[in-house]
Amino acid sequence: MTDIAITINGTAWEGTVEPRLSLADLIRGELTLTGTHLGCEHGVCGACNVEVDGVPMRSCLMPAAAADGCAITTIEGQYGEMAERLRAAFTTHHALQCGFCTSGMMATALDILRRGLGRDEATIRRELAGNICRCTGYQGIVAAILHVAQETTP
């Protein structure tokens, strides 16, 4: 067992975890933040993406013990202006149907916007390649990111 201390959506959390527990299972099980989803559990689908110290990572590939000392933000903690704009744009552009991919998509989309890569469609599609959506055909997701990028950059 390993003692860890993390910040989850701005709140400090301390506990003891088995090393084999993934960050995803800590988030979903122990912390009951079930907005983070598990699709493939081997790094290919992106459903489990969360922010670790401000950048997206695969929570299924990371032992919770390795996140000791880190600040984690899940979909439940995504507020702030950019996230709010993105939520609204996801609604406007029908960027989700079943919602399974959405929390991971939001984590990636926010990162795309923060890195200033949301201004052209080809770049957005390239950067989204690590997030699989089985419903929307991606069109609405790309449109939502493009929309927020145009809204927020002069």
Next chain:
Amino acid sequence: MKFPAFDYARPAGLDAALDLLAGEAAVLSGGQSLSPMMGFRVARPEKLVDISRLSALRGAALEPDGTLVIGAAVTHAMIEDGALPGPLGGFLARVAGGIAYRAIRNRGTIGGSLCQADPAADWPCVMSLLDAVLVLRRAGGERQVPVRAFLLGHLMTAIEPGELLTVIRIPPQPGARFGMAKSTRKLGEFAEGIAAACLTPGAARVTLGALEVPPATLAVDPALVTGPQPARLTSSPLYAAVDAALKAADATDPAGYRHHLAVLTGCRALIEAAQP
């Protein structure tokens, strides 16, 4: 897939890590290859030593003679974002940006990729092209191994139990221009064909990966690379030359699709290196 049980340690310094590795323990770097392998039960380490935060392995520097030194735990994303100084930085940033997806690049490391030794991976191919030298440390010792002697085959390296890859050393490449080409079914997936090329005033060479053997580096007549190319690359003298060189290297089934793909990506990488 859930991980099998293991013990976890994250030592604060390099020496402590080497001491732990001297006992029966495996290295955990970014975990972007090891975690899936543990999930699939292909790897079942009893104890993992997490080296991903060791500051001694997270830097990069240019030595006075132009040698580029990269810490093993530098992530693909750090390289993509320009962490490598010197003339190679731009090319290596492009290579890094083409690996997997950003969420994976944020954790996956250059050292982990080399030690994983997936024949289709980007760093084994590019580091072979650049004649990189790997510094392997163990408690109380160190040795330097050229990457081409380090990579032994599919997921096989010359690393020994207790050893840690600490640093990658790339010799200066004066006047060189570089190119890279990949063929993937889906963007960000491991390549089916991968090649990196280097063009200097008197010479051209190309390294082909995604073979059943370690990346193969072939010399090509530079005159074939710089001239105009026909619309159908497969009917070019360049294609014929790379094809012949790969056949001579005896690394593929010459009648197979993979052979064709290797030659084709090799040509594309060489042509890109020749672009002004």
